[in-house]
Amino acid sequence: MVAVSAAPGIYDAALIRRQTLMGASGPRALVKNFRVFSIAMFACIGGLLYGYNQGVFSGVLTMPAFKGHMGDYDSDNPADQSRKGWLTSILELGAWLGCLLSGFMAETASRKYGILIATGVFIIGVVVQSCSISAGHSAILGGRFVTGMGVGSLSMIVPMYNAEVAPPEVRGSLIALQQLAICFGILISFWIDYGTNYIGGTGATQSDSAWLVPICLQLFPAVVLFAGILFMPFSPRWLIHHNRETEARKVLATLRGLPQDHELVELEFLEIKAQSLFEKRTVAEHWPHLQELTTWNTFKLQFVAIGSLFRTKAMFKRVIVATVTMFFQQWTGINAVLYYAPTIFKELGMDSNTTSLLATGVVGIVMFIATIPSVLYIDKLGRKPILTIGAIGMATCHIVIAGIVAKYRDSWPDHSGAGWGAVAMVWLFVIHFGYSWGPCAWIIVAEIWPLSNRPYGIALGASSNWMNNFIVGQVTPDMISGISYGTYLIFGILTFMGAGFVWWFVPETKRLTLEEMDVIFGSEGTAQADFERMDEINKEIGLDKIARGSNGNHVDIPEEKNGASIKEE
Template sequence: MGSILVMENFEAHFPGLTGSTIQGWLVAALELGAWFGALFNGYLSDRISRKWSMQVAVIIFTVGTGLQCGAQSGNMLFAGRVVGGVGIGMFSMVIPMYQAEIAPPQLRGSLVSLQQLSITVGTCISFWLDYGMHFVGGTHCDPAGVPGEALNSAGTLEPYIAHGHTCLGEKAISWRLPLALQLIPAWILFFGMFFLPYSPRWLMMKHRDDDCIAALSKLRRLPADNNLLRAEYLEIKAAVMFDEETEAEYTSYAPQIFEGFGFTSVTTDLLATGVTGILQILFTLPAVFFLDNFGRKTFLITGAIGMCMCHVIVAGIDGTYENSWPTHVSAGWASVAFIWLFAVNFAYSWGPVTWVLTQEIFPNSMRSRGVSIVASTNWIFNFVIGLTTRDMLASMKYGTYIFFACFCAMGGLFVYFVVPETNNKTLEELDVYFGGDDTSIAQADRERMRRIEEELGLAGLQVEDFGTEKKGAVQEAEHGAESVNVQ
């Protein structure tokens, strides 16, 4: 939307949306809708499943996108942004949770990181699509019947004069088509979900044991009577039983627990933004490939340090040359370079890793609600930042970068001192892990889990005990594949 706002055809259609304040609200409207969508989907994904809540999100997102690409007034565009944002917020909450719940522990970080990679790929495509569509028919509106009069003394378009006149240059398709194309990945998701199973953990929460085993069998490509698969099924069942008993005991306390919780050219701007998108794609890949090798804390702390340093350097450059940019063009490009470097540090760390960690810190019974609160918090702060940053830059100037640098530094310190490493642990292990270690976890919880494990025949067993079974199953699958190839 940021790239579309500066297109002259768009300005001629919506002259009332050219002020910085109203544009801030238009951009932030999506985050406001996303905040509600993420919060609402915590309930819905528990109620109708992770799978079907994604389908509902696609429908809502489609309505919002239709309102945006077909908008004839500013109000219609605002409504589309809010409705579309609800769908996006629902996606942001349920997709990484579904990925985490279907993934084996050793691949969970990489698979959940793929969401952030998909986001950066989509963002990059949208930037370059906007850049290309910016040239459709020309880069200027050239309104029919008002030659010259539509331009001010600086040679830029006067939207109110151009409004109501057909643009002979830049076409409406320049901004309507990019908005409409959002529907393609949404509907790929919609139809693709018909081929994927329900979350095994959600099925177990609904006491659909046979369906849980069938879903695990499809996901792990193992027969239903495989010992390794049965062990995973029983671990999930034990965790769900533990959470249900704990929740039943403490549900009078649940409400209190949650209550406590310098470049002016449009073309140059679009080009610079497109480079940012490419860098974000490239540097999201380290999280996908190496997150499960080096751990969550390493990526988060390194990224926080990098982002903080970039903010400080940009603040220093801007503070030094803020009144002399025309004679210090190289300094301006240096600032842009460190903004790009900031995007790089975000792309491999806080962008993907925080979503991975979010899926790992809540017990099974509260995961959807917890994730929805985290996701909605993310969107409400996106809303606040989108609404205020423009004014902060105007009033605080380089101090804005110092402000955000402080938060990056605090984030790194928080991770170092407070956040535990969650790498390569099953979600069920983490339920206990976050309650404390073997010496500090509550005796009642320890006894409850021990009793449930004995009841299910899991007492004293480790997943490693089934390593031989797993190796045999893999060899059997490979032999079957070779047989098929021979035939």
């Protein structure tokens, strides 16, 4: 055991010091940090809106009243199928744009007001959709695009806000709440569709309220989030980064329920300040003309920094891993299932719209439940095996569904068992996605970047997710009507390819330090330069001293190997 002065050692020492003061992670830590837990839960209403919006339109598309109002889009006419695709996928196009703008908005307006702005945009989009009863098809398209911009921004800013208000020992759990909130939103949207489908009857007499109610219900949680976020604290990290250190210290002490001069508050405050100084000095070194924190410079920095991701072979390899992983996540067909589940179940022989909606509701339940084990065990089992097994499972389900549809698609009434077998395969497919590619793809995208490039790398990966989401939503109706079982074959083959990509090209990132990330991606030295800069900052602000004890006493930490701390297995 030796005392280490390098930057990784400082943070190991800081972690030991913090654990001495606060104790270990786990359920008790969540109870102890109940104030922060409550704040994160409230912010995750943004995730609920995201999930609800993903799921609700699938049921609306099958409702006779909506079809009567918007015109037929269920015929075999290619123009009608393209229209149906736009009705669904326009939201993803808006979300892609919102995602690209969210980094700039969160940095200039703050994470808190970024959530406020994104929620306001979301509310405007829902209002436009609810007014489509008189304005028609164009209002639905425009409203869903605007709603998508809000959803895309919330999908980026809410996890960022939760990460920055959370203490390190519960940060992972609080970020994971976002994924569970998304699944919960999908779950309730399916069942609300199932219930409102009965308003006025399930046939020609169905009331317009059947589809207006589930759309308008989004306003309630959105208004609650919009009003409540005004009473939420700013991110301490954002305050420090914008030179509001006195306010940041006060907010941090309130979040932790401790006095402002408590050693734990001081330790975390200095860690955040060190990170802020690191980012500012990195910008000053690479882009000296953008180092002043003006709104225009912040806007330009987003594009300059993204361009830097393509300058070296090692960084481009990370770009490929992030964007291609998100490509395969969407081309597993998960959002085809979420957006068009009732249509798919009808294709699989369900004998009525009500039955297909009921089957769709089960999709929400199984996805929500399947996500929980991954949150608990992802750091123990690793990313690669879970992603690979999940992809093989999903691909197999697609192939089985394709075989059933190919054999029985012209005789479903005489083979109801085959139809329910295909439905069971859809449910199994959703289970495989829930524990694997749902959470794990986002973890990969967040982990692989050097410290100085991480915000822009994540934004690039997320934009790949939303753009492929848009394409899948656009082409799925044409695929189902045009090639029938071939739809599932294509998704299955692509998902098998995704398993191969992960296994042969994506390195295992479980428990790796930043330096080790550079080694496996072939960019040794990038992280070392980062750590040297961080080490200088730590000494400058006194973080190294407080990390080893208030009296400057050293805390023994594990000896390092290849410049990276050895972690306990």
